[in-house]
Amino acid sequence: MEDFVTTFDSTVDNALFWLTDHAAFIFDGARALLEGLFDAVQWLLLLPPFYVTAALVGLLAWRVLGLGAGIATAVALAACAAMGLWSETMATLALVIAATVIALAVSLPLGVMAGLMPRLDRALVPVLDLIQTMPPYIYLLPSIALLGFGPATALVATVIVAMPPAIRLTSLGIRQTPHEFIELGQATGVTPAQMFWKIRLPFALPSIMAGVNQSLMMAFGMVVIAGIVGSGGLGETIYGAIRTLDIATSINASIAIVVLTMVLDRVTQSLARTK
Amino acid sequence: MEQTDILIDCRSVWKVFGDRSREAIGAITGRGLGKQEVLKEFGCVVGVSDASIEVRRGEIFCIMGLSGSGKSTLIRLLNRLIEPSLGQVLVKGRDIAAMDAATLRETRARHIGMVFQSVALLPQRNVLENAGFGLEVQGVPRDERNRAAEAALAKVGLSDWMLRYPSELSGGMQQRVGLARALTSDPEIILMDEPFSALDPLIRRQLQDEFRQLTKELGKSAVFITHDLDEAIRIGDRIAIMKDGVIIQTGTAEEIVMNPADQYVADFVAGISRLHLVKAHSVMVPATGPVDGLPRCSPEADIDALIGQITATGSDAIAVEEDGRVLGVVTTRNLLLGVRGDAAAAAH
Numbered sequence: 001m002e003d004f005v006t007t008f009d010s011t012v013d014n015a016l017f018w019l020t021d022h023a024a025f026i027f028d029g030a031r032a033l034l035e036g037l038f039d040a041v042q043w044l045l046l047l048p049p050f051y052v053t054a055a056l057v058g059l060l061a062w063r064v065l066g067l068g069a070g071i072a073t074a075v076a077l078a079a080c081a082a083m084g085l086w087s088e089t090m091a092t093l094a095l096v097i098a099a100t101v102i103a104l105a106v107s108l109p110l111g112v113m114a115g116l117m118p119r120l121d122r123a124l125v126p127v128l129d130l131i132q133t134m135p136p137y138i139y140l141l142p143s144i145a146l147l148g149f150g151p152a153t154a155l156v157a158t159v160i161v162a163m164p165p166a167i168r169l170t171s172l173g174i175r176q177t178p179h180e181f182i183e184l185g186q187a188t189g190v191t192p193a194q195m196f197w198k199i200r201l202p203f204a205l206p207s208i209m210a211g212v213n214q215s216l217m218m219a220f221g222m223v224v225i226a227g228i229v230g231s232g233g234l235g236e237t238i239y240g241a242i243r244t245l246d247i248a249t250s251i252n253a254s255i256a257i258v259v260l261t262m263v264l265d266r267v268t269q270s271l272a273r274t275k
Numbered sequence: 276m277e278q279t280d281i282l283i284d285c286r287s288v289w290k291v292f293g294d295r296s297r298e299a300i301g302a303i304t305g306r307g308l309g310k311q312e313v314l315k316e317f318g319c320v321v322g323v324s325d326a327s328i329e330v331r332r333g334e335i336f337c338i339m340g341l342s343g344s345g346k347s348t349l350i351r352l353l354n355r356l357i358e359p360s361l362g363q364v365l366v367k368g369r370d371i372a373a374m375d376a377a378t379l380r381e382t383r384a385r386h387i388g389m390v391f392q393s394v395a396l397l398p399q400r401n402v403l404e405n406a407g408f409g410l411e412v413q414g415v416p417r418d419e420r421n422r423a424a425e426a427a428l429a430k431v432g433l434s435d436w437m438l439r440y441p442s443e444l445s446g447g448m449q450q451r452v453g454l455a456r457a458l459t460s461d462p463e464i465i466l467m468d469e470p471f472s473a474l475d476p477l478i479r480r481q482l483q484d485e486f487r488q489l490t491k492e493l494g495k496s497a498v499f500i501t502h503d504l505d506e507a508i509r510i511g512d513r514i515a516i517m518k519d520g521v522i523i524q525t526g527t528a529e530e531i532v533m534n535p536a537d538q539y540v541a542d543f544v545a546g547i548s549r550l551h552l553v554k555a556h557s558v559m560v561p562a563t564g565p566v567d568g569l570p571r572c573s574p575e576a577d578i579d580a581l582i583g584q585i586t587a588t589g590s591d592a593i594a595v596e597e598d599g600r601v602l603g604v605v606t607t608r609n610l611l612l613g614v615r616g617d618a619a620a621a622a623h
Contacts, residue, residue, distance in 0.1 A: 184395040186356055187466075189384030190412050198412070202399045 016145055027146045034098075034152040042094035050081040053090075057263065064270045076259040083252040091233035093260060095151060095223045099158035100216050106159075107166035107215070108208070114167065115174025115204070116196075124171075128164040136161050136222050140229050154231030158222040165214035173207030174200055209272030216268055220261050234260075281365075282464050282496050283330040283353055288362035290348050290520075293319030300360050310519065322348040324520040325362075330464070335490055335497045337511030338522075339504055345520035346500045350466050353498060354387045355379060367463070384413050388457030392469040394449045396441035402428065402452050403437040409460035420459070427455040430489060447478040454486065458493070465490070467499040471506065483509050504543055508532075508552065516540055528552050549614050550579040558613035559595045559603035566601050569594040574602060578613050581605055 020027070045053065054077035062070025080089045114121040139157035147153045177200045185199045227235025234253045241250035291299045291313065299317040302308045310321045323345045330336045340346040351357040352364055355371050364371045366382060374382060388409070396405045403424050404411075410420035428437055431451040441449055450470055457465050467486075471479045487510050490497050501507050507514045508528040515525040516536075524536035529552050535541035556574035570588045572581060574595050584593055585607060592606045605613075 178395075180391055180393040180395040181397070183356055184389075184391065187354055187383055187387075187389035188409050188412050188460075189380040189382070191380065194412055198408075199397070202397065 020146065031147045031150075031152040034147075034155045035150065037098045037102075038094055038151045038155060041098050042091055045090040045094055046087060050086045051078065054078045054081070061263065061267055064267055069266065073263050076263070080256040080259060083256065085234065085237065085252060085256045088232075088234045088237050088253070089256045089260060092223055092235065092257070095154060095158065095226070095231060095233055096216065096219045096260075096264070099155050099162055099219045099223065100212075102155070103159045103162035103215055103219065104166055104212060107163040107211075108170055111167040111170025111208075111211070112174055112196075114171035115200075118175075121171055121175075124167065128168060131160060132164050137225050137228070139222075140226065144229050149230045151231050153229045154223065154226030154235075157226055157229075158219050161222040162215040162219040165218060166208075166211040169211030169214065170204070170208045173204030173211075176207070177203045206272065209268075213265065213268045213272055216264055217261070220257075220264070224257060280332050281329050282332055282367055283328070283498065284363075284365040284368075285326060285328045285330075285349075285353065286363045286365070288326050288349075288352055288359045288364060289324055290322040290345075290352060290357060291319045291360045292322050293317065295319055296360055304361065321520050323352065323359075326517075326520075326522050328515055328522065328525065330496055330498055332463075332496055333491075333494055334512040335487065335499055335510055337499045337501060337507035337514045338517060339501055339507040339514055340517030341502055343519075344517040346502075346517050347468060348520075349517070350468050350498055350500050353466060354383055354389060384409060384460060386462050387464045387466060388460055388462040389466040390450070390453045390457050390468065390470045392472055394441075394446075394453045394470075396449055396452055396456075398441055401438050401440050402433065402444070405441065405452055406437075406455045406459050408456055413460070423459050423461075424455070427458040428452070430458065430493075431455045431485070446474050447482060450474065450482065454489075458489075458495075463496060465495055465497045467497055469500050469502065472502065479506070480509075486510065504547060508547065516543070529554060529557065533557055550582075551577050553578050553613045555581060555593075555595045555605055556602070558609045559605045560609060562594065562601060562604045566594040566604060569604065571596045572605075573597065578610060581610055585610070 048056075054074045057077055058070045058074025060070075061073040077089075080086055110124070114124050136157070139160045140153060143153040143156040147156060181199050181203065182195075185195045190198065223231060223233065224235040224238065227233070227237070227239035230236060234257050237253040238250050238257075241247070241253065289300065289303065291303075293299065295317040296319050299308075299313045299319040299321075302316065303313065308316070310324060313319050313321055326345075326349055328336065328338075328349075338346045338349060348357060352359050353366070353371075355364070355374075359372060367386060369382075371379070371382065396402075397408065400408070403421060406428050407420040407424035410423055415423075425434070425437065428434055431454055433448060433451055433455065436444065436448065441452070444452065453470065470486075471482050474482065483506060486497075499507070499510055501510075511528065513525060513527055514531055515522045516531065517523065518539055524531055524540050526534075531540060532544045532547055532549060532552050535544055554574065555572055555576045558578070559574075568590075570584050570590055570593050572584060572593050572595055574597055576584075576595075581593055585591070592604045594604050595602045
């Protein structure tokens with residue numbers, strides 16, 4: 001038995017070594033791509049001074065949520081800067097945005113296909129269940145082995161964690177078109193493409209938007225955990241503060257995370273409702 | 276396309292639901308199995324059994340039946356929302372089952388409109404966009420389809436509501452939009468699947484009258500499904516009565532009321548008022564005495580009119596006259612029997 005376990009372990013190790021040795025160019029390329037995306041978003045977010053960004057986000061919150069929420073948003077973001085955590089906050093936001101964009105680029109089409117093809121849906125459900133029952137930091141391991149320390153690893157792990165809710169809710173939304181509207185489409189003589197764009201999608205939109213919101217929140221949770229692998233941003237600040245028992249800094253960073261989470265959650269939720 | 280006076284010709288159509296429907300159909304054609312045997316032997320439900328109807332140009336054809344009678348299945352066989360298990364449906368002379376996907380879409384888009392009990396107005400679109408949906412699907416430019424939709428909405432009296440959303444409309448108004456949507460594409464045939472069943476009685480009567488008037492005015496043909504015999508009589512030129520997937524009787528309201536095919540139909544028509552249904556020619560008897568002094572009426576005069584004539588003139592019989600020739604007489608006794616719907620007894 002012990003022999004078997006040792007053999008299994010060494011085989012996995014060897015496979016990983018073989019991959020890093022022989023397929024390094026793939027992973028280097030992937031890493032460059034992911035970090036490039038992250039850097040671009042981060043650069044964009046840090047381009048204006050903090051008060052401009054805070055004011056712009058506040059303005060957005062005002063438009064979709066109301067005046068009080070707008071002011072509170074701007075003030076809370078300014079507080080992040082006042083705590084000296086502005087660049088970390090924006091780094092975290094950049095990670096969340098990059099990860100969510102990649103996750104949605106995969107999960108929205110996949111969810112639509114699953115919604116239209118029941119067999120694909122049945123095949124996907126156990127995979128999604130597996131992804132969601134595993135402790136999320138598990139996904140840091142293979143990525144750190146292949147992509148190394150840094151934001152690229154954080155992005156890959158975050159993307160994996162963020163995909164399931166968007167896939168599930170998109171598929172659900174596409175599947176739950178009321179029967180009478182399917183009949184209406186058929187009786188009106190719609191093409192399959194028109195059936196999707198004019199009938200199924202409008203009914204699925206609220207569910208899809210709920211999925212987008214959920215993915216965003218999952219990405220947020222993971223981005224903080226990914227501080228362990230040197231993601232940069234608030235996660236890494238907290239991880240460092242815990243190791244040095246710097247309670248004040250860890251509390252500051254936690255406040256910044258709460259602010260960011262609440263703003264993103266409220267804004268996307270209300271966008272989902274108005275759609 | 277060939278101009279035919281029969282727009283929908285539905286020939287011995289069957290619909291069998293269930294996993295073993297193919298075998299069941301084989302047994303029905305091969306061994307002449309009935310509904311009950313099919314259910315017992317194959318576990319298949321026969322939705323529509325050997326139904327034949329002809330819908331003529333310009334007529335409103337009602338299919339009346341209680342829930343579970345197969346009427347909703349039958350109407351869906353007419354535009355192939357449901358595939359028939361056996362039999363043929365010809366729409367304007369063409370077998371709808373043999374059409375490829377594109378031809379079927381074209382036929383549904385241009386020739387057969389449909390109105391649903393649930394209305395099914397798209398909630399994200401306003402009334403105008405809903406009414407123009409059929410033309411939008413056909414790729415008609417926005418201006419043109421809006422013009423057509425406006426015209427159709429005007430016909431159903433909703434010109435002031437075009438920019439509202441379905442949720443802002445009452446049930447009766449929503450169903451008018453449903454009708455306008457079907458009219459916008461200008462189809463020859465409109466399938467009405469219990470469109471007014473969910474409405475309250477007053478609005479329902481109003482819509483029934485408007486629907487009949489509009490259909491006649493525009494020269495459309497319609498197949499109208501209902502569970503309400505009063506509605507069928509009010510709207511339909513001809514009525515088919517369905518029970519357990521079988522069409523028991525097809526005919527005009529008068530034919531059905533005066534000569535019910537079986538006890539089931541007789542029970543149904545028992546409560547129906549004959550005053551406007553039964554005509555003089557159904558209750559008249561051959562003249563036995565002199566008819567010179569009697570008031571005159573046409574063979575198409577209904578009982579209500581005859582009663583009016585008798586009470587006004589004080590005469591106890593009326594001569595039925597056509598082209599100056601006396602066909603027979605209607606006595607007060609005949610009238611009373613006619614009111615009761617007893618055609619056979621009345622004509623003695």
